[in-house]
Amino acid sequence: MPDLEAVDLDLLQRLYRHEQMPSAVLAAATDWHRPTLMHVLPEVPIWHSDRIVLIGDAGHPVGAGQGASMAIEDAVVLARALEHADVAAALGGYARQRRARIAKMVKSASANRDAKTAGPLARRLRNLFMPVALRLFYERGTSWLYTHDVTAGWQQAAAGGGR
Ligand SMILES: Cc1cc2nc3c(=O)[nH]c(=O)nc-3n(C[C@H](O)[C@H](O)[C@H](O)COP(=O)(O)OP(=O)(O)OC[C@H]3O[C@@H](n4cnc5c(N)ncnc54)[C@H](O)[C@@H]3O)c2cc1C
Structure with missing residues:
Protein backbone atom coordinates (compact mmCIF):
# COMPACT_ATOMS: atom_id res chain seq x y z
CA MET A 1 0.00 0.00 0.00
CA MET A 38 -9.32 4.56 -4.79
CA HIS A 39 -10.51 0.98 -4.67
CA VAL A 40 -12.19 -0.91 -7.48
CA LEU A 41 -14.93 -2.92 -5.82
CA PRO A 42 -15.72 -6.42 -7.07
CA GLU A 43 -18.93 -6.89 -9.04
CA VAL A 44 -22.06 -7.31 -6.93
CA PRO A 45 -23.46 -10.61 -8.22
CA ILE A 46 -27.02 -10.28 -6.89
CA TRP A 47 -28.96 -7.03 -7.18
CA HIS A 48 -32.32 -8.08 -5.79
CA SER A 49 -34.49 -10.48 -3.86
CA ASP A 50 -38.27 -10.56 -4.13
CA ARG A 51 -38.56 -7.51 -1.86
CA ILE A 52 -35.17 -5.75 -1.88
CA VAL A 53 -33.27 -4.19 -4.78
CA LEU A 54 -29.94 -2.41 -5.19
CA ILE A 55 -29.71 0.55 -7.52
CA GLY A 56 -27.00 3.13 -8.21
CA ASP A 57 -23.65 2.85 -6.48
CA ALA A 58 -25.01 0.29 -4.02
CA GLY A 59 -25.32 -2.21 -6.87
CA HIS A 60 -22.64 -1.04 -9.26
CA PRO A 61 -20.18 1.77 -8.51
CA VAL A 62 -18.82 2.45 -12.02
CA GLY A 63 -15.98 4.88 -11.27
CA ALA A 64 -16.06 6.58 -14.64
CA GLY A 65 -17.73 9.91 -13.99
CA GLN A 66 -21.00 8.25 -15.01
CA GLY A 67 -22.19 6.93 -11.66
CA ALA A 68 -24.91 9.56 -11.19
CA SER A 69 -26.29 9.05 -14.68
CA MET A 70 -26.33 5.27 -14.23
CA ALA A 71 -28.13 5.71 -10.88
CA ILE A 72 -30.75 7.96 -12.52
CA GLU A 73 -31.24 5.49 -15.38
CA ASP A 74 -31.69 2.72 -12.79
CA ALA A 75 -34.35 4.75 -11.02
CA VAL A 76 -36.28 5.35 -14.25
CA VAL A 77 -36.13 1.69 -15.27
CA LEU A 78 -37.15 0.54 -11.80
CA ALA A 79 -40.05 2.98 -11.59
CA ARG A 80 -41.32 1.87 -14.99
CA ALA A 81 -40.98 -1.80 -14.12
CA LEU A 82 -42.93 -1.30 -10.87
CA GLU A 83 -45.74 0.39 -12.78
CA HIS A 84 -46.39 -2.69 -14.87
CA ALA A 85 -45.63 -5.78 -12.77
CA ASP A 86 -45.86 -7.10 -9.22
CA VAL A 87 -42.91 -6.22 -7.02
CA ALA A 88 -40.93 -9.47 -7.32
CA ALA A 89 -41.28 -9.58 -11.11
CA ALA A 90 -40.47 -5.88 -11.44
CA LEU A 91 -37.25 -6.19 -9.42
CA GLY A 92 -36.15 -9.12 -11.57
CA GLY A 93 -37.07 -7.27 -14.75
CA TYR A 94 -35.12 -4.20 -13.64
CA ALA A 95 -32.00 -6.27 -12.89
CA ARG A 96 -32.15 -8.10 -16.20
CA GLN A 97 -32.64 -4.91 -18.15
CA ARG A 98 -29.72 -3.10 -16.52
CA ARG A 99 -27.01 -5.80 -16.38
CA ALA A 100 -25.60 -5.49 -19.89
CA ARG A 101 -25.46 -1.70 -19.90
CA ILE A 102 -23.79 -1.52 -16.49
CA ALA A 103 -21.31 -4.23 -17.50
CA LYS A 104 -20.40 -2.19 -20.58
CA MET A 105 -19.96 0.93 -18.46
CA VAL A 106 -17.74 -0.87 -15.95
CA LYS A 107 -15.60 -2.24 -18.80
CA SER A 108 -15.31 1.23 -20.28
CA ALA A 109 -14.26 2.59 -16.86
CA SER A 110 -11.48 -0.01 -16.58
CA ALA A 111 -10.21 0.89 -20.04
CA ASN A 112 -10.17 4.58 -19.06
CA ARG A 113 -8.27 3.84 -15.86
CA ASP A 114 -5.65 1.86 -17.76
CA ALA A 115 -5.27 4.66 -20.31
CA LYS A 116 -4.43 7.06 -17.49
CA THR A 117 -1.36 5.03 -16.54
CA ALA A 118 0.33 5.25 -19.95
CA GLY A 119 4.11 5.15 -20.13
CA PRO A 120 6.22 7.76 -22.00
CA LEU A 121 5.82 6.21 -25.47
CA ALA A 122 2.11 5.50 -25.09
CA ARG A 123 1.67 9.06 -23.80
CA ARG A 124 3.30 10.53 -26.91
CA LEU A 125 1.24 8.37 -29.25
CA ARG A 126 -1.92 9.20 -27.32
CA ASN A 127 -1.21 12.93 -27.54
CA LEU A 128 -0.76 12.66 -31.32
CA PHE A 129 -3.74 10.41 -31.86
CA MET A 130 -6.38 11.83 -29.52
CA PRO A 131 -6.98 15.24 -31.14
CA VAL A 132 -7.74 13.48 -34.43
CA ALA A 133 -9.71 10.61 -32.87
CA LEU A 134 -11.84 12.91 -30.76
CA ARG A 135 -12.76 15.00 -33.77
CA LEU A 136 -13.53 12.05 -36.05
CA PHE A 137 -14.75 9.20 -33.85
CA TYR A 138 -15.72 10.38 -30.37
CA GLU A 139 -19.38 11.09 -31.05
CA ARG A 140 -19.93 7.80 -32.85
CA GLY A 141 -17.89 5.84 -30.32
CA THR A 142 -19.84 7.15 -27.33
CA SER A 143 -23.34 7.24 -28.80
CA TRP A 144 -24.16 3.97 -26.93
CA LEU A 145 -23.70 6.02 -23.74
CA TYR A 146 -25.34 9.33 -24.58
CA THR A 147 -28.27 8.27 -26.77
CA HIS A 148 -29.43 5.38 -24.62
CA ASP A 149 -33.22 5.18 -24.08
CA VAL A 150 -33.81 3.58 -20.71
CA THR A 151 -37.50 3.17 -21.42
CA ALA A 152 -37.02 1.20 -24.63
CA GLY A 153 -36.94 -2.28 -23.12
CA TRP A 154 -39.07 -1.83 -20.02
CA GLN A 155 -42.27 -3.30 -21.39
CA GLN A 156 -40.54 -6.48 -22.43
CA ALA A 157 -38.63 -6.71 -19.11
CA ALA A 158 -41.73 -6.08 -16.98
CA ALA A 159 -43.81 -8.52 -18.99
CA GLY A 160 -41.09 -11.18 -18.64
CA GLY A 161 -41.69 -11.56 -14.86
CA GLY A 162 -39.54 -13.74 -12.57
CA ARG A 163 -35.90 -12.98 -11.91
C1 LIG B 1 -15.33 12.71 -6.41
C2 LIG B 1 -16.48 12.13 -7.20
C3 LIG B 1 -16.77 12.66 -8.47
C4 LIG B 1 -17.83 12.15 -9.20
N1 LIG B 1 -18.11 12.68 -10.43
C5 LIG B 1 -19.16 12.21 -11.13
C6 LIG B 1 -19.51 12.80 -12.40
O1 LIG B 1 -18.88 13.74 -12.87
N2 LIG B 1 -20.57 12.29 -13.07
C7 LIG B 1 -21.31 11.25 -12.57
O2 LIG B 1 -22.29 10.84 -13.23
N3 LIG B 1 -21.00 10.69 -11.39
C8 LIG B 1 -19.96 11.13 -10.65
N4 LIG B 1 -19.64 10.57 -9.45
C9 LIG B 1 -20.37 9.40 -8.99
C10 LIG B 1 -21.73 9.80 -8.39
O3 LIG B 1 -21.56 10.75 -7.35
C11 LIG B 1 -22.37 8.54 -7.80
O4 LIG B 1 -22.30 7.48 -8.75
C12 LIG B 1 -23.82 8.80 -7.46
O5 LIG B 1 -23.91 9.79 -6.45
C13 LIG B 1 -24.48 7.51 -6.98
O6 LIG B 1 -25.76 7.83 -6.56
P1 LIG B 1 -26.48 6.91 -5.52
O7 LIG B 1 -27.82 7.55 -5.27
O8 LIG B 1 -26.45 5.50 -6.00
O9 LIG B 1 -25.58 6.92 -4.20
P2 LIG B 1 -25.21 8.15 -3.27
O10 LIG B 1 -25.22 9.44 -4.01
O11 LIG B 1 -23.97 7.71 -2.53
O12 LIG B 1 -26.43 8.20 -2.25
C14 LIG B 1 -26.56 7.28 -1.19
C15 LIG B 1 -27.18 8.04 -0.04
O13 LIG B 1 -27.55 7.10 0.99
C16 LIG B 1 -27.19 7.65 2.23
N5 LIG B 1 -27.05 6.53 3.17
C17 LIG B 1 -26.02 5.66 3.27
N6 LIG B 1 -26.26 4.77 4.25
C18 LIG B 1 -27.47 5.10 4.77
C19 LIG B 1 -28.27 4.55 5.81
N7 LIG B 1 -27.88 3.48 6.51
N8 LIG B 1 -29.44 5.15 6.07
C20 LIG B 1 -29.86 6.23 5.36
N9 LIG B 1 -29.16 6.78 4.36
C21 LIG B 1 -27.97 6.22 4.08
C22 LIG B 1 -25.91 8.40 1.97
O14 LIG B 1 -25.68 9.37 2.97
C23 LIG B 1 -26.22 9.04 0.60
O15 LIG B 1 -26.87 10.27 0.73
C24 LIG B 1 -18.60 11.07 -8.68
C25 LIG B 1 -18.30 10.55 -7.41
C26 LIG B 1 -17.25 11.08 -6.68
C27 LIG B 1 -16.96 10.51 -5.29
Missing part, protein backbone atom coordinates in the same frame (compact mmCIF):
# COMPACT_ATOMS: atom_id res chain seq x y z
CA PRO A 2 1.47 3.41 -0.91
CA ASP A 3 2.45 5.73 1.93
CA LEU A 4 -0.13 8.50 1.67
CA GLU A 5 1.80 10.66 4.14
CA ALA A 6 4.68 10.80 1.62
CA VAL A 7 2.49 12.30 -1.11
CA ASP A 8 2.88 16.06 -1.24
CA LEU A 9 2.77 18.83 -3.82
CA ASP A 10 6.45 18.30 -4.72
CA LEU A 11 5.88 14.64 -5.52
CA LEU A 12 2.79 15.42 -7.61
CA GLN A 13 4.69 18.06 -9.55
CA ARG A 14 7.44 15.54 -10.32
CA LEU A 15 4.94 12.83 -11.35
CA TYR A 16 3.08 15.17 -13.70
CA ARG A 17 6.12 17.04 -15.02
CA HIS A 18 5.50 15.74 -18.58
CA GLU A 19 1.83 16.76 -18.61
CA GLN A 20 1.39 20.38 -19.55
CA MET A 21 -2.04 21.16 -18.09
CA PRO A 22 -1.72 19.24 -14.80
CA SER A 23 1.72 20.86 -14.32
CA ALA A 24 0.22 24.31 -14.77
CA VAL A 25 -2.59 23.53 -12.32
CA LEU A 26 -0.14 22.15 -9.75
CA ALA A 27 2.19 25.12 -10.16
CA ALA A 28 -0.72 27.47 -9.42
CA ALA A 29 -1.96 25.42 -6.44
CA THR A 30 -1.77 27.22 -3.11
CA ASP A 31 -3.38 24.48 -1.04
CA TRP A 32 -4.04 20.77 -1.44
CA HIS A 33 -6.04 18.03 0.24
CA ARG A 34 -4.82 14.73 1.59
CA PRO A 35 -4.79 12.03 -1.12
CA THR A 36 -7.34 9.23 -0.91
CA LEU A 37 -6.85 5.67 -2.12
